[in-house]
Amino acid sequence: MYDVIIVGAGPAGATAALYAERNNLRCIVLDKAIFPRDKICGDALSGKSVRIMEELDLTSGVEKLDGSEINRITFGGPNHSHFDVHLKGNKKNNFITKGYVIPRKTFDYFLFKKAKNSTEILEGFKVKDLIYEKDKPAGIRGINRDGKEQVIEAPIILGCDGANSIVARKLDAYKRGMDNTAVAIRCYYEGVEGLSNQIELHYISEVKPGYFWLFPAGNNRANIGIGLSKNDAKKEDRTLSKIMEEVTQSKYFRSRFSNARPLEKPKGWNLPMGSIRRKNHGDGFMLLGDAAGLIDPFTGEGIGNAMVAAKYAISIAKKAKKSGDYSESMLRAYDDLLWNEIGKELRTSTKLQSLSRSSFLLNFVIKRASRNQEVQEIISGMLSKEIPKDELSSPLFYFKILFS
Numbered sequence: 391m392y393d394v395i396i397v398g399a400g401p402a403g404a405t406a407a408l409y410a411e412r413n414n415l416r417c418i419v420l421d422k423a424i425f426p427r428d429k430i431c432g433d434a435l436s437g438k439s440v441r442i443m444e445e446l447d448l449t450s451g452v453e454k455l456d457g458s459e460i461n462r463i464t465f466g467g468p469n470h471s472h473f474d475v476h477l478k479g480n481k482k483n484n485f486i487t488k489g490y491v492i493p494r495k496t497f498d499y500f501l502f503k504k505a506k507n508s509t510e511i512l513e514g515f516k517v518k519d520l521i522y523e524k525d526k527p528a529g530i531r532g533i534n535r536d537g538k539e540q541v542i543e544a545p546i547i548l549g550c551d552g553a554n555s556i557v558a559r560k561l562d563a564y565k566r567g568m569d570n571t572a573v574a575i576r577c578y579y580e581g582v583e584g585l586s587n588q589i590e591l592h593y594i595s596e597v598k599p600g601y602f603w604l605f606p607a608g609n610n611r612a613n614i615g616i617g618l619s620k621n622d623a624k625k626e627d628r629t630l631s632k633i634m635e636e637v638t639q640s641k642y643f644r645s646r647f648s649n650a651r652p653l654e655k656p657k658g659w660n661l662p663m664g665s666i667r668r669k670n671h672g673d674g675f676m677l678l679g680d681a682a683g684l685i686d687p688f689t690g691e692g693i694g695n696a697m698v699a700a701k702y703a704i705s706i707a708k709k710a711k712k713s714g715d716y717s718e719s720m721l722r723a724y725d726d727l728l729w730n731e732i733g734k735e736l737r738t739s740t741k742l743q744s745l746s747r748s749s750f751l752l753n754f755v756i757k758r759a760s761r762n763q764e765v766q767e768i769i770s771g772m773l774s775k776e777i778p779k780d781e782l783s784s785p786l787f788y789f790k791i792l793f794s
């Protein structure tokens with residue numbers, strides 16, 4: 391009955407449904423949650439998310455959602471020196487001019503409703519296992535909203551089911567490890583001072599390698615959080631909540647929090663990082679988004695890569711349908727296309743994440759950048775260009791930082 395089963399209706403799954411509709415693929419989306427639902431996140435949408443939203447004609451709708459428009463990014467270092475980059479896109483350089491911070495409860499529901507306009511979606515449907523035909527995945531088995539077991543068949547399954555993906559686990563797609571995972575907590579606040587059209591990433595000593603973020607989330611609310619590598623978090627004797635409390639009450643930040651009030655208890659979640667290339671395909675399946683471990687290790691962004699993965703997975707699903715070939719060798723093209731686009735920047739971000747272990751280097755780079763327009767332009771491009779971070783692999787970039 392279906393060409394594709396999409397497990398998960400977050401950014402990866404909903405975007406895949408929207409591309410599937412454009413490609414005349416019959417798909418069904420299954421999500422264990424009832425929407426609107428929360429997702430622990432920094433809520434920032436930049437570079438690639440903005441490009442895919444434009445491609446899917448979603449931008450005007452997104453602009454009406456509750457949240458903040460972003461035109462500036464502040465980078466702070468361990469010694470609290472900082473510099474700003476302005477998103478200064480134009481048609482020629484392909485940079486974006488703005489990004490957004492939109493609470494995921496709102497953003498994901500928007501995508502979900504768009505997908506639901508054209509696609510069958512079952513909410514409250516928990517996928518429990520896969521079913522097989524001649525040892526090859528042929529569908530899923532799950533529990534529906536009425537508590538009844540249900541089997542759904544299709545020749546392709548897209549695992550868009552997040553960091554604890556049941557699809558990846560059941561297919562034993564790759565080894566899970568702490569080395570390539572980060573952990574982060576988020577807390578919404580109201581009344582934080584000094585928020586405007588900028589997002590702030592503070593690479594401070596308390597969270598190494600990682601950062602403390604302050605994002606304006608609209609309606610006088612802020613999305614505040616910290617994240618660091620899972621291995622480092624394990625070694626800490628303080629909880630992440632405790633570290634966040636200390637940071638917000640520290641000399642540098644406390645004045646901004648003097649009239650602020652948390653709106654919830656901090657909540658944590660894992661971030662599977664794209665610091666290694668995993669195998670995200672096999673006979674009859676492809677993994678996308680967090681299920682595929684595509685989060686940028688330096689910035690913690692995963693929504694854009696999840697949306698890009700959706701575009702490529704659907705283009706390959708269409709080819710597979712046309713040829714009637716759903717084999718591993720056919721679906722390999724998905725991983726190749728995806729890595730071709732994001733592999734280079736993920737490698738660069740992995741290097742940057744290692745560099746951020748050194749407070750000395752971070753302070754040095756941030757100090758230079760704060761004084762040097764050209765270095766700021768490069769970093770701005772890195773964050774807002776369609777294919778960012780290319781310049782960072784060039785020795786010229788480091789030369790400019792060191793000697794300009």
Ligand SMILES: Cc1cc2nc3c(=O)[nH]c(=O)nc-3n(C[C@H](O)[C@H](O)[C@H](O)COP(=O)(O)OP(=O)(O)OC[C@H]3O[C@@H](n4cnc5c(N)ncnc54)[C@H](O)[C@@H]3O)c2cc1C
Pocket residue numbers: 397398399400401402403420421422423429430431432433434435436515516517518550551552553554555556574575576615617658659660661678679680681685690691692693694696
């Ligand atoms: C604290 C934190 C801050 C972050 N900040 C940012 C940021 O500012 N910007 C950014 O771009 N990225 C950020 N990320 C990363 C971003 O949240 C993820 O990369 C993104 O959500 C991935 O989207 P996804 O669709 O792959 O998965 P998800 O958004 O996790 O969606 C998965 C969906 O699958 C469903 N599901 C799971 N299991 C099952 C099952 N068995 N059956 C049916 N359905 C199931 C879930 O209900 C969920 O709806 C952050 C992550 C964390 C943890």
